[in-house]
Amino acid sequence: MRPKKHKTTGSNDLFRARLDQIINMKHELVMLAGKVDWDWIDGEIAPLYSENGRPGIETRFVIGLLLLKHIYGLSDEGVCERWVHDPYFQFFTGEEFFQHVFPHERSDLSHWRKRLGDKLELLLAESLRVAHEAGALRGQDLKRVTVDTTVQPKAITFPTDAKLQHAAIKGLNRLAKKHGIRLRQSYARVAKAAAMMAGRYAHAKQFRRHQRQLRILRSRLGRIIRDIRRKIVGQPALEEAFALPLSRATQIRSQQQRQRGWKLYSFHAPEVECIGKGKASAPYEFGVKASIVTNNRRAPGGLFVLHARAMPDNPYDGHTLRDVLDRTETLSGCSIERAYVDKGYRGHDAQNPRRVFISGQKRGVFGVIKRELRRRSAIEPIIGHLKTEGHLGRCYLKGRAGDAANVVLSAVGHNFRRILAWLRELLRLFLFQLWRMLACPAPLNSAS
DSSP: OOOOOOOOOOOOOSSSOBHHHHSOTTSHHHHHHHHSOHHHHHHHHGGGSOSSSSOOOOHHHHHHHHHHHHHTTOOHHHHHHHHHHOHHHHHHTTOSBOOSSOOSOTHHHHHHHHHHGGGGHHHHHHHHHHHHHHTSSOGGGGSEEEEEEEEEEBSOOOOOHHHHHHHHHHHHHHHHHHTTOOOSOOOHHHHHHHHHHHHHHHHTTOHHHHHHHHHHHHHHHHHHHHHHHHHHTTOHHHHHHHHHHHHHHHHHHHOOTTOOSOOOOOSSOTTOEEEEOOOSSOSEEEEEEEEEEEESSOBTTBOOEEEEEEETTOOOGGGGHHHHHHHHHHHHSSOOSEEEEOGGGTTOOOSSGGGEEETTOOTTOOTHHHHHHHGGGGHHHHHHHHHHTSSTTSBOSOHHHHHHHHHHHHHHHHHHHHHHHHHHHHHHHHHHHHHHHHHSOOOOOTTO
């Protein structure tokens, strides 16, 4: 059932302290809470609920927690723990009185992320609206944008044949134990020792011994696969439960190090892709490609993320530009006059190709366009902030839906961090002007 709307009583309580009496009402989080249109967000999320069942958690509470998590770069457990002892967090999520116990479960954040899905872009649009209302972002800043792609790494270790085969053996054993299937032999200790020795032999460059340990792992994994298939034959429920894990284990057992085509890089996260970046520190990154769009000219509040989206299956950058620009115009509500990209977008599919300028381009580049093209590289530190201060640097959420949600929420967190910094600056300037007026009063008019 749809959550109840947030209501405040405005009355006092003898045994509880009102938050507006114990916090600074000019704090940036308090000011930000007053600028977000919570009723509009609640109305957009309402169609996701049915008319029957128990009422859900208040929209402002969960959306506020998600925003706070990505503004301050916290985990789900961390934001719930900090909410208990931070009155500003409680005020931002709509509480009227100070609470001493977290009223819900941490897993509610995961359920809400799954429920929202594509609706998370509403939060990105709302962050741009709040920035425009606060004066940190102007309409003219939305007409000229910079587009780039990066990699959002997944929370996996560097994949090697020994690690993958050992993970497949452990995963099949765990699943067999869960469904009550008694294996002829688990090979748990044998596989652990072989994986450990394979790493040591590879480090010592003793590759014949390393290959021997890999053969041990591969043969033991094949025995477990065949043993499970023999014992689940004729049982439709077990065959359905083991279909996907067995296919992953078979793929891991059969794939070679330098083969072409699709490869599996993680047993628990099959959506992970290997993306070559060509960097000396990290030639390859394992995760998903993400597209980021920022304003080219620096707005009063800095550079904001106008659009962010995960790009599964590692598409060519130029083939994504048309859709990215269309989605950016939808979110910002402003048509794009010029877009600046790097050389990875050559051969793009934009609607107006003459308005897209590629790094290193000479024809048609002069005056203002030349200066704006030099600012194309300003998107790189923004991507760095998304990875270091936000959660774009390592995704811990499950599946492709988790990858998509993490990219969008990282962009939302960056925008609200810029808005908070802008509100702090406005407050500092206001206090400075007030101090000047009190310290240096204007001279009296001599005529009077």
